[in-house]
Amino acid sequence: MELDDSEEKLLRSVALQNARAVLLARERAEQKLWDATKDLERKTEELTQQREWFQVTLSSIGDAVITTDTEGKVTFLNPVAEEMTGWTLKEGAGHPLEEVFNIVNESTRKRVDNPIAKVLREGIVVGLANHTVLISRNGTETAIEDSAAPIRDSQEKIVGAVMVFHDVTARRKAENALRRSEQLLSEFFENAAVGLHWVAPDGKVLRVNQTELKLLGYSKEEYVGRHISEFHEDQTVIDDILSKLACGKELTNYEARLRCKDGSIKHVLISSNVLWENGEFIHTRCFTRDITEQKLAQIALEEAQKKLSEHAQLLEKQVVERTHHLNQTIQSLEGVCYTIAHDLRAPLRAVQGFTKIILDDYSPCFDELGREFAGRIMKGANRMDILIRDLLAYARLSQVELPCVELDLNMVIEALLQNMVPEIEAQQAKISVQRLPVVKANNTLVQQIFENLINNAMKFVDAGVTPEICIRADSTGNGRRIFVSDNGIGIAPEYHDRVFGMFQRLHGDENKFQGTGIGLAIVKKAIERMGGSVAVASGGAGGTCFVLEFQPPQTT
Amino acid sequence: MTIPTEPIGSIPRPPELIRAIEEAGSDSHPSLNPLYDEAIQDTIRRFEATGSPVITDGEQRKYHNFWTYCVHGLPNVSPDGFKIPFVAGHTRRMHRLTAGPFRYARTADQYLEVAKRYAKHALKQAVISPSALSLMYPAEDIPGYSRQEFIDDLLAEHEKEIRQCLAVGAHKVQIDFTEGRLAVKLDPSGNLLNSFIGLNNLALSRFTPEERQRIGVHTCPGGARDSTHSADVDYAELLPSLFELRAGNFYIALAIEKDRERVLKIIQKHMKPNQRIFVGVIATIDPHIETAEEVRDRVLEAAKYIPLDQLGTTDDCGYSPFCDDLSTTRDTAFAKIRARVEGTQLAAQKLGLS
Numbered sequence: 070m071e072l073d074d075s076e077e078k079l080l081r082s083v084a085l086q087n088a089r090a091v092l093l094a095r096e097r098a099e100q101k102l103w104d105a106t107k108d109l110e111r112k113t114e115e116l117t118q119q120r121e122w123f124q125v126t127l128s129s130i131g132d133a134v135i136t137t138d139t140e141g142k143v144t145f146l147n148p149v150a151e152e153m154t155g156w157t158l159k160e161g162a163g164h165p166l167e168e169v170f171n172i173v174n175e176s177t178r179k180r181v182d183n184p185i186a187k188v189l190r191e192g193i194v195v196g197l198a199n200h201t202v203l204i205s206r207n208g209t210e211t212a213i214e215d216s217a218a219p220i221r222d223s224q225e226k227i228v229g230a231v232m233v234f235h236d237v238t239a240r241r242k243a244e245n246a247l248r249r250s251e252q253l254l255s256e257f258f259e260n261a262a263v264g265l266h267w268v269a270p271d272g273k274v275l276r277v278n279q280t281e282l283k284l285l286g287y288s289k290e291e292y293v294g295r296h297i298s299e300f301h302e303d304q305t306v307i308d309d310i311l312s313k314l315a316c317g318k319e320l321t322n323y324e325a326r327l328r329c330k331d332g333s334i335k336h337v338l339i340s341s342n343v344l345w346e347n348g349e350f351i352h353t354r355c356f357t358r359d360i361t362e363q364k365l366a367q368i369a370l371e372e373a374q375k376k377l378s379e380h381a382q383l384l385e386k387q388v389v390e391r392t393h394h395l396n397q398t399i400q401s402l403e404g405v406c407y408t409i410a411h412d413l414r415a416p417l418r419a420v421q422g423f424t425k426i427i428l429d430d431y432s433p434c435f436d437e438l439g440r441e442f443a444g445r446i447m448k449g450a451n452r453m454d455i456l457i458r459d460l461l462a463y464a465r466l467s468q469v470e471l472p473c474v475e476l477d478l479n480m481v482i483e484a485l486l487q488n489m490v491p492e493i494e495a496q497q498a499k500i501s502v503q504r505l506p507v508v509k510a511n512n513t514l515v516q517q518i519f520e521n522l523i524n525n526a527m528k529f530v531d532a533g534v535t536p537e538i539c540i541r542a543d544s545t546g547n548g549r550r551i552f553v554s555d556n557g558i559g560i561a562p563e564y565h566d567r568v569f570g571m572f573q574r575l576h577g578d579e580n581k582f583q584g585t586g587i588g589l590a591i592v593k594k595a596i597e598r599m600g601g602s603v604a605v606a607s608g609g610a611g612g613t614c615f616v617l618e619f620q621p622p623q624t625t
Numbered sequence: 626m627t628i629p630t631e632p633i634g635s636i637p638r639p640p641e642l643i644r645a646i647e648e649a650g651s652d653s654h655p656s657l658n659p660l661y662d663e664a665i666q667d668t669i670r671r672f673e674a675t676g677s678p679v680i681t682d683g684e685q686r687k688y689h690n691f692w693t694y695c696v697h698g699l700p701n702v703s704p705d706g707f708k709i710p711f712v713a714g715h716t717r718r719m720h721r722l723t724a725g726p727f728r729y730a731r732t733a734d735q736y737l738e739v740a741k742r743y744a745k746h747a748l749k750q751a752v753i754s755p756s757a758l759s760l761m762y763p764a765e766d767i768p769g770y771s772r773q774e775f776i777d778d779l780l781a782e783h784e785k786e787i788r789q790c791l792a793v794g795a796h797k798v799q800i801d802f803t804e805g806r807l808a809v810k811l812d813p814s815g816n817l818l819n820s821f822i823g824l825n826n827l828a829l830s831r832f833t834p835e836e837r838q839r840i841g842v843h844t845c846p847g848g849a850r851d852s853t854h855s856a857d858v859d860y861a862e863l864l865p866s867l868f869e870l871r872a873g874n875f876y877i878a879l880a881i882e883k884d885r886e887r888v889l890k891i892i893q894k895h896m897k898p899n900q901r902i903f904v905g906v907i908a909t910i911d912p913h914i915e916t917a918e919e920v921r922d923r924v925l926e927a928a929k930y931i932p933l934d935q936l937g938t939t940d941d942c943g944y945s946p947f948c949d950d951l952s953t954t955r956d957t958a959f960a961k962i963r964a965r966v967e968g969t970q971l972a973a974q975k976l977g978l979s
Binding site for chain 2: 091094
């Protein structure tokens with residue numbers, strides 16, 4: 070059956086109208102396709118740029134980056150990854166990751182599971198196991214660390230995985246070094262010869278070593294966690310310690326007393342400071358040195374010293390008392406001596422007088438021997454007279470009041486030498502006197518001193534030697550030191566200590582060098598009476614040099 | 626490798642179902658549901674018994690016909706559309722759109738969902754082409770709903786139907802493009818055919834190349850009641866344009882052709898590398914049940930012109946594209962299908978493919 074014409078015409082009309090509509094739809098679709106194509110091209114360009122940017126970025130970053138497809142086959146290695154694995158991108162692309170990225174455990178050397186497999190399987194970020202070592206193609210080993218993550222497209226579908234890792238060799242070495250260092254520190258802490266403990270900011274003990282525990286007798290459990298003040302005998306001391314440390318002060322050999330578990334006390338020296346981090350008090354570091362034995366010894370010593378001091382004071386008091394008593398005795402004896410000497414002179418005068426009468430008036434009545442004996446009596450009496458006179462002079466020094474005044478030694482010496490002209494001329498002595506100072510002294514005593522010294526100097530010279538005496542003042546000192554030197558026979562050094570004693574005669578030949586042995590004793594007594602001193606030294610020309618120290622004139 | 630073989634779609638409904646529908650006065654009366662379900666299960670069971678690796682539900686619920694199933698019952702259509710004449714002397718009248726917007730009343734994935742419950746073999750699903758439905762818009766414009774808007778809606782509905790079928794798991798989605806020859810017949814200049822091809826390509830271009838490998842196009846003279854509406858149109862006028870369709874598969878009625886080798890040569894000349902050609906080896910409107918050997922020979926004949934990796938076999942057409950078509954029995958249909966399956970296997974053996 071055929072369609073009638075009108076039906077067919079209508080159908081054709083509809084179909085052709087539809088065709089025009091289809092054509093328009095097609096044009097629109099083509100326009101849409103064109104727009105979509107342009108958009109795709111733009112996006113492709115953007116994607117290309119983005120891809121290049123990512124490539125450059127991935128190539129520039131310091132970390133190694135490997136990407137894989139969903140089958141775990143390598144699609145990309147950046148230069149760092151190339152260097153670390155020994156595979157170039159060209160060589161590695163398409164290879165299973167396990168071939169390119171060969172990782173083992175640092176310690177066990179067992180192969181480490183490929184993290185990418187887990188990433189692709191579970192779609193999660195996976196970190197590498199600790200202590201992972203990457204073995205490169207040429208066998209070089211590198212300690213690495215980092216993680217792998219899935220790569221997802223815009224529909225969150227996993228399209229691959231990326232692994233980022235970096236060389237941690239240096240860090241791992243540093244960590245190992247740090248670990249060793251910490252171990253050493255710990256060993257040092259535990260085995261230190263001195264006690265060590267750390268205290269937290271709240272005062273509680275954080276850490277303690279065996280030495281300190283042994284010192285105090287506690288176990289670690291009994292010590293750690295408790296407040297440090299519980300172990301201190303003196304609350305004020307630990308309060309002060311903690312206060313100072315909190316202020317940033319450092320303690321050195323701070324004395325404290327710690328209470329042992331058995332109740333006994335240990336004397337310790339604490340040296341401590343605080344570990345601060347960014348201004349935060351972390352903990353103290355306290356060194357505790359046991360000084361109990363030293364402390365006890367010190368206490369005993371102090372007690373002994375105290376007793377000794379008391380004893381010394383007692384002794385000194387006794388010495389003072391006895392010295393006073395002795396001085397009184399000496400003074401008394403000197404008084405007796407003066408009295409005796411003074412009283413002896415009267416009968417001696419009688420002896421001398423009557424002996425002179427005998428010799429002068431009754432000499433013819435005696436034979437030669439008698440006269441000789443009378444002469445010996447006279448000679449002995451004269452010697453006794455001299456002796457008594459010297460004794461009187463010596464005794465007078467302690468018995469008579471001899472006030473000291475400002476005295477010009479030049480005038481004193483000049484007057485003295487005037488008086489001694491006969492003796493000086495008799496001895497043909499040469500006496501030179503340089504400029505002398507003004508001193509605080511007694512005129513009589515000064516004359517006595519210099520007379521005795523000059524007489525000695527003229528007396529104790531070898532035969533045929535002209536005595537030469539020099540009196541001068543010290544030109545460098547304070548000018549109160551006077552030197553009297555001669556060219557005599559001198560005094561041997563071993564006798565220097567004895568020369569100022571009473572009746573000390575150092576030259577045995579009495580006929581050659583006459584004397585009573587009191588002269589220098591008078592010199593010493595006289596100068597000391599004026600607050601001065603005398604010493605003897607060997608002279609420059611082999612004689613003797615006496616050094617006299619006088620008080621300056623303003624001395625009261 | 627073997628030679629794939631697939632049916633076109635429809636299998637005659639059981640007579641008791643047809644009677645029940647007539648008695649109910651409506652094809653959608655709820656009392657018919659058990660019968661529909663039984664017909665679907667029986668069809669699938671018998672289909673799978675033929676050994677056909679790919680089956681259909683026989684379009685048991687696509688009751689009215691392969692052309693209007695998706696618009697039947699819409700409030701904005703009237704049954705006074707165009708009459709499609711068939712050689713045997715009868716006509717089929719299409720629907721006419723009376724108002725916009727154009728929306729499908731139902732989509733074929735609903736049939737596929739039901740069939741999946743019972744099928745063990747891969748299921749394919751046939752859908753009507755946009756070009757066929759485009760004839761629903763009348764000659765005069767519908768006020769407030771332009772032809773252009775209609776075309777846009779038509780493409781959107783068609784795309785949605787195919788996507789849903791693919792999502793449900795269709796082995797193939799086959800677009801029935803039986804109006805190709807009709808277009809040539811109406812417009813020998815080829816403009817109308819090209820318009821149909823263009824419209825269908827607008828739809829196909831919305832799919833990815835991978836998706837298009839699961840989409841095919843079926844063309845035939847338009848079989849109904851063992852007759853055709855345009856068998857007198859030469860394939861030489863149709864096929865060059867047909868292969869411009871962006872589908873991965875072509876189901877081409879061939880068994881009914883008087884000079885198959887001539888058609889095969891045309892196919893050979895115009896087919897493209899990424900297209901698989903399922904040649905019709907069963908003349909569905911011929912009451913004669915082909916033997917496997919006959920089928921084998923037709924396959925071997927086709928293999929001379931079509932590369933084996935692009936060759937497939939099919940039936941020339943559905944066995945009952947219209948619900949009231951009782952010219953072929955179910956037994957005959959399944960016997961013919963069995964012959965196609967077996968004959969194709971024989972050919973494959975002969976060609977050393979299995």
